[in-house]
Each structure stands twice: as structure tokens, then as C-alpha cells.
Amino acid sequence: MFIDEAKIMVKGGHGGAGRVAFFRNRKGPSGGNGGPGGDVYAVASGNLTQLATFISKIKYIGENGGPGGLNQRTGKYGDDLLIKVPVGTTFIDVVTKGEITVNEKNPKYLLCRGGLGGLGNSAFKSPTNRVPQQAEPGKEGQERNFRLILRLIANFGLIGLPNAGKSSLLNKLTSANVKTANYPFTTLEPNLGVYNGKVIADVPGLIEGASTGKGLGIKFLKHIEKVDLIFHCISVESTDVTTEYNTVINELKTYNPRLPEKKSIILLTKIDLIDEKEVNKKLKELKEFNKDVLPVSIYDEESLEQLRNILNM
Ligand SMILES: Nc1nc2c(ncn2[C@@H]2O[C@H](COP(=O)(O)OP(=O)(O)O)[C@@H](O)[C@H]2O)c(=O)[nH]1
Ligand SMILES: [Mg+2]
Numbered sequence: 001m002f003i004d005e006a007k008i009m010v011k012g013g014h015g016g017a018g019r020v021a022f023f024r025n026r027k028g029p030s031g032g033n034g035g036p037g038g039d040v041y042a043v044a045s046g047n048l049t050q051l052a053t054f055i056s057k058i059k060y061i062g063e064n065g066g067p068g069g070l071n072q073r074t075g076k077y078g079d080d081l082l083i084k085v086p087v088g089t090t091f092i093d094v095v096t097k098g099e100i101t102v103n104e105k106n107p108k109y110l111l112c113r114g115g116l117g118g119l120g121n122s123a124f125k126s127p128t129n130r131v132p133q134q135a136e137p138g139k140e141g142q143e144r145n146f147r148l149i150l151r152l153i154a155n156f157g158l159i160g161l162p163n164a165g166k167s168s169l170l171n172k173l174t175s176a177n178v179k180t181a182n183y184p185f186t187t188l189e190p191n192l193g194v195y196n197g198k199v200i201a202d203v204p205g206l207i208e209g210a211s212t213g214k215g216l217g218i219k220f221l222k223h224i225e226k227v228d229l230i231f232h233c234i235s236v237e238s239t240d241v242t243t244e245y246n247t248v249i250n251e252l253k254t255y256n257p258r259l260p261e262k263k264s265i266i267l268l269t270k271i272d273l274i275d276e277k278e279v280n281k282k283l284k285e286l287k288e289f290n291k292d293v294l295p296v297s298i299y300d301e302e303s304l305e306q307l308r309n310i311l312n313m
Contacts, residue, residue, distance in 0.1 A: 006054035012141025013037025013062035013078035015115035031121040037114025038062030038078035048086035049192040068120035115139035154201035160233035165269035230264035
């Protein structure tokens with residue numbers, strides 16, 4: 001389960017002020033009421049997997065209502081603000097501790113109401129007060145502070161040594177836009193992408209010793225325990241695919257002896273880099289492990305289509 005957290009302030013728009021005005025020729029007040037401020041809603045959005053935007057932007061305020069107009073016209077209604085969040089985001093009210101989760105069943109949730117508009121002087125007209133001079137200011141919008149928590153369970157996991165091509169595949173298969181690089185660097189966080197509503201996790205590179213705490217891999221091995229299917233990525237650049245496969249499997253095993261029994265498929269990646277004969281040689285070696293082995297390249301649409309078919313199953 002990948003947990004993502006953020007804290008935001010939400011406020012409904014301020015109500016517009018009521019107006020003080022009088023009809024020109026006739027006697028009597030003509031000031032309209034202020035428009036109400038916009039409400040703020042949380043809306044579930046299918047392709048988001050992160051709360052990252054809520055780290056950089058933490059205040060969400062509905063539009064203010066407009067002031068009352070002449071001729072008893074009400075001011076402009078403030079626009080509602082829709083905050084798009086990943087499906088499954090939980091909002092916890094910091095004060096009341098009440099919580100609500102937006103998801104497929106509950107895709108839209110009112111977080112804060114906008115403030116009411118103030119009354120214009122027309123509203124104060126009475127038999128004893130025919131030329132009222134008073135109008136109300138608009139009311140403040142409701143204000144609440146929320147803690148946002150996103151708990152995602154990945155359906156698929158991409159594992160392998162750094163540089164195996166995991167992040168590149170994630171980018172190709174999903175709308176994730178993850179950094180890739182041609183050196184064995186490893187990302188600090190698992191990268192997530194959504195394909196057809198299913199979450200794919202690109203787990204930071206497992207290196208030898210990861211299960212004992214070396215590198216960053218171990219922190220994420222526990223997530224692999226929950227996925228339905230593991231894609232074990234091995235690059236054709238590897239001079240010894242058998243050893244590379246065993247290195248990663250041993251890390252999984254040391255961490256949890258049952259992990260290697262999990263359903264997995266081997267992906268021989270970057271097959272565009274070497275000729276077919278070489279590819280076949282490596283494929284043959286990997287087939288010794290009695291797993292399905294799929295040759296792929298991010299530049300070979302056909303191989304990506306085969307991958308998508310597996311994801312669709
Ligand atoms: N030629 C080729 N290069 C690839 C392919 N997939 C990934 N790469 C490159 O290999 C490098 C490492 O890829 P990356 O996705 O960052 O690997 P990760 O460390 O496993 O996430 C990057 O420079 C990628 O551009 C592929 O199918 N073909
Ligand atoms: Mg990567």
C-alpha cells in the first residue's frame with residue numbers, strides 16, 4: 001500500500017456585499033443583495049495517483065460572490081471550485097476528525113460552503129423605513145482544514161535491477177511521466193501509473209543486498225507482497241541474464257521466502273539494442289526458469305501491445 005499525505009486549507013468564497021442605492025426618479029431603495037460565494041468540492045479523478053500537487057498548493061478558496069447591483073439585481077454567484085484528487089483520497093477534517101473518501105461510488109463531496117451574500121438596502125424597506133440606508137456585508141465562506149491521505153494498492157509491480165527499463169515501461173503503459181536515465185540510479189519513491197483503472201508500481205531498483213537494507217529497495221519490497229502479478233525486468237544489456245535474474249530473486253527470497261512463488265512474468269527489455277539472434281539466445285537462457293518470458297522494447301509497439309493484453313487479463 002502506498003500512502004501519500006498532504007494537508008490543505010479549504011474555504012468557501014466570500015459572499016458579495018449588499019448594495020445601498022435608490023431609484024432615480026421614484027423614491028425608494030434599489031440596492032440588490034450580494035451574490036453567494038462559490039462552494040468547494042472534492043472530485044475523484046481517474047488518472048491521478050499522487051497528492052504531490054497538494055504539497056505545492058495548499059490553499060483552495062471558492063470564488064467570491066459579486067456585490068449587489070442596481071435595480072435590485074443580485075450580485076454574481078461565485079464559481080464553485082472543484083479540487084481534483086486521485087480516486088480513493090480520504091479527507092480528514094483536522095478539527096472534527098470526521099473523514100470521507102472520494103471514489104467511484106462517491107465521486108463528488110462538498111468540502112466547504114460559500115458565504116451568503118449580504119442583503120441590499122431594498123431588503124430593509126418597511127412601512128416605517130422607506131429609505132433604508134443600510135446594507136449587509138457578505139458572509140465569510142466556511143473554512144476547514146483537511147488532512148489528505150491516499151492509500152493505493154498496486155495490481156502490478158515492475159521489479160528488476162536499476163537501469164532495467166522499469167520506469168520507461170511505466171511511462172509507455174500509463175500516463176505517468178517518470179524520470180528515466182541511462183545509469184543505475186534508483187528513484188527515491190515507487191512510481192505509480194494507472195492503466196485501465198489498475199495501478200502499476202515501478203519499484204525502485206533492487207540491488208544486491210536490498211533485502212538486508214542496502215539501497216532503497218527494501219523499503220518497497222513489502223508493496224510487492226500485495227500485487228497480483230510481478231513483471232521481472234531484465235535488460236538485454238546484461239551480460240549474464242541468468243545471474244541477474246537470480247540476484248533479484250535471492251533478494252526477494254531473503255526478504256520473504258514466499259515472494260518468489262508469486263505469479264510473475266519475465267520481461268527481457270530493450271530488445272531493440274541487439275540483433276535477433278542475440279535476443280533469442282538470452283530468451284532461451286531465461287526460459288530455463290519455467291516462467292513466461294516476453295521480449296519487449298519501448299520502441300516496439302507490438303511488444304507493448306502484448307504487455308497491455310496481459311494487463312487487461
Ligand atoms: N533502446 C532502448 N532503451 C531503453 C528501453 N527502455 C529503457 N531504455 C533506456 O534505458 C535507460 C534506463 O531506463 P529506466 O526506465 O530509467 O530504467 P529503471 O532504472 O529500471 O527505471 C534509460 O536511458 C532509458 O531511456 C528500450 O526499450 N530500448
Ligand atoms: Mg526507474
